[in-house]
Amino acid sequence: MYLLLILGMLLADVYYAGTHVSGREFIDLLNNENIRYSIWLTLISCTISALLSIVVAVPSGYLLSRYGFRGKTLVDAVLDIPIVLPPLVVGLSLLILFNKMPPESWGLGSFEDMIQRVFGEKAGVTYKIPAVILAQFSVSCAFAVRTMRNTFDQISPRTEQVARTLGCSHARAFFSVVVPESWRGISTAGTLAWTRAMGEFGPILVFASTIRGRTEVLSSTVFLEISIGNLEGAVMVSLLMVTLALVVLVAVRVWDKNQQHRILI
Amino acid sequence: MIAVQDLGVRAGDFRLDGISFEIPAGGYGVLMGRTGCGKTTILEAICGLKQVTAGTIRLGDREVTDLPASLRGIGFVPQDGTLFTTMTVRQHLAFGPKVQGWSKGDIDRRVDELAGELGISHLLKRKPYGLSGGERQRVSLGRALAVKPKVICLDEPLSALDENTHAEMTALIRRLVTENGITALHITHSRTEAEAIADRIFLLEEGKLRALDSSEKEKKA
Numbered sequence: 001m002y003l004l005l006i007l008g009m010l011l012a013d014v015y016y017a018g019t020h021v022s023g024r025e026f027i028d029l030l031n032n033e034n035i036r037y038s039i040w041l042t043l044i045s046c047t048i049s050a051l052l053s054i055v056v057a058v059p060s061g062y063l064l065s066r067y068g069f070r071g072k073t074l075v076d077a078v079l080d081i082p083i084v085l086p087p088l089v090v091g092l093s094l095l096i097l098f099n100k101m102p103p104e105s106w107g108l109g110s111f112e113d114m115i116q117r118v119f120g121e122k123a124g125v126t127y128k129i130p131a132v133i134l135a136q137f138s139v140s141c142a143f144a145v146r147t148m149r150n151t152f153d154q155i156s157p158r159t160e161q162v163a164r165t166l167g168c169s170h171a172r173a174f175f176s177v178v179v180p181e182s183w184r185g186i187s188t189a190g191t192l193a194w195t196r197a198m199g200e201f202g203p204i205l206v207f208a209s210t211i212r213g214r215t216e217v218l219s220s221t222v223f224l225e226i227s228i229g230n231l232e233g234a235v236m237v238s239l240l241m242v243t244l245a246l247v248v249l250v251a252v253r254v255w256d257k258n259q260q261h262r263i264l265i
Numbered sequence: 266m267i268a269v270q271d272l273g274v275r276a277g278d279f280r281l282d283g284i285s286f287e288i289p290a291g292g293y294g295v296l297m298g299r300t301g302c303g304k305t306t307i308l309e310a311i312c313g314l315k316q317v318t319a320g321t322i323r324l325g326d327r328e329v330t331d332l333p334a335s336l337r338g339i340g341f342v343p344q345d346g347t348l349f350t351t352m353t354v355r356q357h358l359a360f361g362p363k364v365q366g367w368s369k370g371d372i373d374r375r376v377d378e379l380a381g382e383l384g385i386s387h388l389l390k391r392k393p394y395g396l397s398g399g400e401r402q403r404v405s406l407g408r409a410l411a412v413k414p415k416v417i418c419l420d421e422p423l424s425a426l427d428e429n430t431h432a433e434m435t436a437l438i439r440r441l442v443t444e445n446g447i448t449a450l451h452i453t454h455s456r457t458e459a460e461a462i463a464d465r466i467f468l469l470e471e472g473k474l475r476a477l478d479s480s481e482k483e484k485k486a
Contacts, residue, residue, distance in 0.1 A: 163360070164334040165314070165334050166335075166365075167335050167364040172364065181350055
């Protein structure tokens with residue numbers, strides 16, 4: 001039933017686009033400077049968010065999987081907050097964090113002010129490209145951490161213990177034994193983070209805004225097109241996003257299958 | 266020699282105290298006991314994989330109680346082999362020597378020599394996927410022996426093998442350990458296996474460890 005619902009939604013988009021948009025209009029849409037910028041920023045920001053998510057998720061997932069420490073249950077729960085929070089709340093929280101913290105009474109200015117003091121007036125996060133990446137990263141990283149934790153849970157700690165008895169330090173055992181064995185989980189976490197980042201909209205809307213030619217990514221393009229009454233354009237961009245997501249998911253699965261064959265046999 | 270004196274170990278709520286035993290250099294000791302009685306915990310403490318709360322562990326003339334696992338020079342053969350799924354058999358045998366900085370020539374010679382002794386030369390290019398239980402244990406044993414350790418710890422290495430492979434592996438382990446003058450500590454819950462391979466047998470019951478003398482061994486056999 002669920003599969004039928006997904007297929008139904010996609011087919012509805014395809015049907016609507018097919019009956020309301022000509023091929024010429026689709027080409028014009030792809031040639032539109034704003035849409036091209038939006039595609040470019042989506043690809044770049046999602047890739048950076050996914051890479052950052054992996055960099056954070058691998059050690060965090062490993063720590064949660066292998067070590068017990070005081071407050072672990074709380075840390076574990078906090079890491080899931082971006083998954084369960086309404087997206088707008090994530091965006092609002094980022095906005096407050098960068099523009100209203102630390103408290104005024106400290107006399108240091110906001111984090112945004114500090115960044116501008118260090119890197120110059122033109123630098124900054126809010127309503128700029130870094131805000132897009134940070135908004136995407138805030139949510140997609142939580143999914144990556146969860147995936148990496150599950151991955152490490154499935155790898156026996158015995159393998160790295162054996163490596164240690166053979167002379168490896170903890171770090172060497174991790175990189176020479178655990179990382180190669182967790183490669184499939186890393187690729188899954190990266191894909192999940194990338195596609196999740198592409199689908200992110202709420203935090204971007206609040207923290208980065210949807211400024212044409214500046215902070216516009218494909219999800220905000222859909223919003224902008226709907227807000228100006230261009231439902232056809234919004235549907236075409238939606239289909240473009242579906243296609244991009246499918247290409248990434250299928251490519252990673254094919255690569256993963258080949259890699260798995262090469263690694264195991 | 267493995268000499269354990271008044272060892273105390275903790276694993277969650279489980280704890281062992283006052284564990285003492287000794288296996289002379291070149292000896293083959295077997296530690297027996299029911300499942301969950303703490304045999305593996307003792308072995309992990311000796312290998313440096315579990316922190317001890319009291320007592321001392323000596324390997325030969327070195328006290329290793331506070332040394333990390335990487336500096337103890339113990340070969341470890343875990344239950345069911347625990348092979349590295351992404352490495353070939355050759356890479357398994359070369360892993361320890363490579364980590365310890367041997368030259369490429371020495372590594373290649375050692376790998377070929379060990380593979381011959383273990384009868385796994387034809388498997389060197391294979392990965393663990395699809396290896397039989399006996400083959401996996403041979404690779405695991407080879408990986409542990411590659412760096413020529415003076416002490417080897419085997420955690421129920423034969424428990425998953427069929428009867429014929431079990432007998433074959435018992436003879437192979439015993440021969441390799443004796444020929445290389447290695448001191449071995451082997452864990453099992455099989456009395457028959459212990460009788461077949463051990464110089465001395467230790468029994469862990471209700472948190473207390475004692476050596477079985479020959480009359481007890483005969484009676485229990």
